[in-house]
Amino acid sequence: MISRIRSEETRTVPAFSRPLVLIVLALALFAPPSFAQSVDTQFRDWLARDLWPAARAKGISRKTFDEAFAGVKPNLKLPDLVLPGQKPDVPKEQHQAEFRSPGAYFTENTVRAVTGGGRSRLKTHADTLARIERSTGVPPAIVLAIWGRESGFGNAKIPYDAIEVLATKAFLSTRRQMFREEILAALAMIERGVPRAALKSSWAGALGQPQFLPTSFLDHAVDGDGDGRVDIWNSEPDTLASIAGYLARHGWARGRDWGFEVNVPDGVSCALEGPDRGRKISEWAALGIRRVSGRDFPAHEARLDGYLMMPAGRHGPAFIVTPNFYVLKTYNESDLYALFIGHAADRIMGGDRRFAGGWGEVGGLYRSDVADMQRGLERLGYDVGGADGLAGFRTRRAIGDWQHRNGREPTCFPDAGMVKALR
Numbered sequence: 001m002i003s004r005i006r007s008e009e010t011r012t013v014p015a016f017s018r019p020l021v022l023i024v025l026a027l028a029l030f031a032p033p034s035f036a037q038s039v040d041t042q043f044r045d046w047l048a049r050d051l052w053p054a055a056r057a058k059g060i061s062r063k064t065f066d067e068a069f070a071g072v073k074p075n076l077k078l079p080d081l082v083l084p085g086q087k088p089d090v091p092k093e094q095h096q097a098e099f100r101s102p103g104a105y106f107t108e109n110t111v112r113a114v115t116g117g118g119r120s121r122l123k124t125h126a127d128t129l130a131r132i133e134r135s136t137g138v139p140p141a142i143v144l145a146i147w148g149r150e151s152g153f154g155n156a157k158i159p160y161d162a163i164e165v166l167a168t169k170a171f172l173s174t175r176r177q178m179f180r181e182e183i184l185a186a187l188a189m190i191e192r193g194v195p196r197a198a199l200k201s202s203w204a205g206a207l208g209q210p211q212f213l214p215t216s217f218l219d220h221a222v223d224g225d226g227d228g229r230v231d232i233w234n235s236e237p238d239t240l241a242s243i244a245g246y247l248a249r250h251g252w253a254r255g256r257d258w259g260f261e262v263n264v265p266d267g268v269s270c271a272l273e274g275p276d277r278g279r280k281i282s283e284w285a286a287l288g289i290r291r292v293s294g295r296d297f298p299a300h301e302a303r304l305d306g307y308l309m310m311p312a313g314r315h316g317p318a319f320i321v322t323p324n325f326y327v328l329k330t331y332n333e334s335d336l337y338a339l340f341i342g343h344a345a346d347r348i349m350g351g352d353r354r355f356a357g358g359w360g361e362v363g364g365l366y367r368s369d370v371a372d373m374q375r376g377l378e379r380l381g382y383d384v385g386g387a388d389g390l391a392g393f394r395t396r397r398a399i400g401d402w403q404h405r406n407g408r409e410p411t412c413f414p415d416a417g418m419v420k421a422l423r
Contacts, residue, residue, distance in 0.1 A: 106359070151210070210246070258324045369416075
């Protein structure tokens, strides 16, 4: 899935609304023709000496290989490339990007585009969605929310040649091995009958309306309309069935919700967050955590495990989530993405009710500042999940613990004072 190629921040931007972050490499733009010819020559040599033997070993025919790469050259305008003679580096734009409030992810226009479109399609595809739910256990609204978020219900332009994108990244990107697997999977798709011309993708190589990477297509794409082939570019039933099939194979628990917005008393530490710190939902309730609706947790949920999730620490809404929340994260490795899908699904079914908790005015730091703070926490022995400048749950709870130990009010979210203290 796309989750393999997105960072915690960039992964959360949907295909139909995110700006195409084409980091124009100055060396590529202003280099003389001889440089571009040199890269092209090295690319063709790499295809012949490296990729073709690997493809042949996986059963790809020479005919398929040659037709796939006919006229293909490396696209040097793609992001995250390491050109010949360069050393891998974090682009300044990424390093210095502003660390925004999580609330910016939930702009009402974006949410309503998904919920409104989902509600209308709930009726249009009622029979298909009911059949899919019976076979997978995945609720229709969850499937629709992902479809809307990933490709605007198929209305997003997906203009890139997937072979060009994946091969360029397998040859030049900072994650060559991952994209090497994906270009080989794309060749396997062609070998198995997917038309070469159909392989249109995002700038990151994600395919079709569900935005599957090729390995996910091979593993999870489903023929939802019974025509004997899988078409995630043009078939809506195939798209819906493939999304649900992906979630089901990643462990979607039939009959469980994704989570509940809650009020967390001041006496309950925000540092208890995380999928490795679960407890029975009834035990969270015994600590004084209550649903914002005022209703009790459903009896069948109360007996099962839940997890505290506070994406903005004490500066935003709080949730008790179920294992299904983490299944949503396998689709896109981001707390905010999974929360968006769950929230949008609730609104598709129950009307446009916003979160009860407000998002505080937080953010404004640079990612480099947050990364410096994370390295400071790592020096103290905290596991922050990597110094990437993004506040995942490990970073948030490490902040909360450090704040408590140093006599500060635990907020579990980065701030300028922490950055200064931990540099």
